[in-house]
Amino acid sequence: EVQLVESGGGLVKPGGSLRLSCAASGFTFSSYSMNWVRQAPGKGLEWVSSISSSSSYIYYADSVKGRFTISRDNAKNSLYLQMNSLRAEDTAVYYCARGTGGLDVWGKGTTVTVSS
Amino acid sequence: DIQMTQSPSSLSASVGDRVTITCQASQDISNYLNWYQQKPGKAPKLLIYDASNLETGVPSRFSGSGSGTDFTFTISSLQPEDIATYYCQQYDNLPGTFGQGTKLEIK
Secondary structure, eight states, rough: OOOOEEEEEEOOOTTTTEEEEEESSSGGGGGEEEEEEEEEEEEEEEEEEETTTTTTEEEEEETTTTTEEEEETTTTTEEEEEEOOOOGGGGGGEEEEEESSOOOOOOEEEEEOOOO | OOEEEEEEEEEOOOTOOOEEEEEESSSOTTOOEEEEOTTTTTTEEEETTTTTEEEEEEOOTEEEETTEEEEEEEEESSSSSGGGGEEEEEOOOOOOOEOOEEEEOOO
């Protein structure tokens, strides 16, 4: 079964850091671009970051540029999001999703809450 | 960044109705446009990719059209299980951007 499972979310104070992970299974992870998409409580979807299959191309939304770092380990079938200098407005459910254009496989998400 | 303007923001329709949602891009995005369905508490699900292609396993009552800056998503005959929020998303420029969503309710 094709599956993505996120972990690493939690409660963190403003200015703090978190590292999210996404474990992939059921497909050839190294062949696909991967993405992080977030959804603040009661709000719409926001595409956060993308990384190509070999990590050659990386993109960030302006809202996280300079604070978040996307990476992947194809040997471990894993995607990561290092989040630093967290702000209240980063509070959201973070999804990892597979794809370059259409995001055809999604995880169930992990919740990040930034609050003092 | 490319802005995606989706309308309406909410919609109430009856079972069996034809439902149409529009999405307008702030610049030409060719056909780099996808449509997603999100039910409460669930992850989004890809329905339509590249403006008009139906994702495998998605019922044929869902369809998409358009190119350039103007796009349309249609449900030909609304079913109770179609109650959800629908989003368009462009990927002409990465990271892509989503429309603000259309919440669909049963009348």
